[in-house]
Amino acid sequence: MAPKAMKAMKAAGKVLSKGGLAEAIASETEMKKKEVTAILDSLASVASKQVKAAGKVTIPGLAMIKTRTKPATKAGKREMFGKVVVVKAKPAKTIVKAYCVAALKKNF
Structure with missing residues (x-):
């Protein structure tokens, strides 16, 4: 029998993908989905460089x-x-x- 927390997580729904996240941010900020996707890619590259340099x-x-x-x-x-x-x-x-x-x- 699964614990209550596991059942609650399964009932929560689907996990938001990169495209879904971009769509949600685009609708909130009135930007195009393509622009938001570029921003997310930029955030990932800047964060990885910073982690590598500064830790x-x-x-x-x-x-x-x-x-x-x-x-x-x-x-x-x-x-x-x-x-x-x-x-x-x-x-x-x-x-x-x-x-x-x-x-x-x-x-x-």
Whole structure:
């Protein structure tokens, strides 16, 4: 049996695609859908450049995107669920995480 939160999410409806988002913004701002799509593409490219350069970018009222360095792991044997498993070494890597801003959290 699914938890109540899962049922509520399924009942919420379809997820808004890029085209749907562009259509909604265009109708609110009285702009053409093509212009809004260009703005969304521009936002994505500027945000990715900024994250790569500074490691952090905030889209006001929506989300904050950060990079974080995941440390390297050594090879060896580890016990998982009562069994000894041989684990390969992994190099350090940079991962990208997105967090919603406090203003968005207050709405729910």
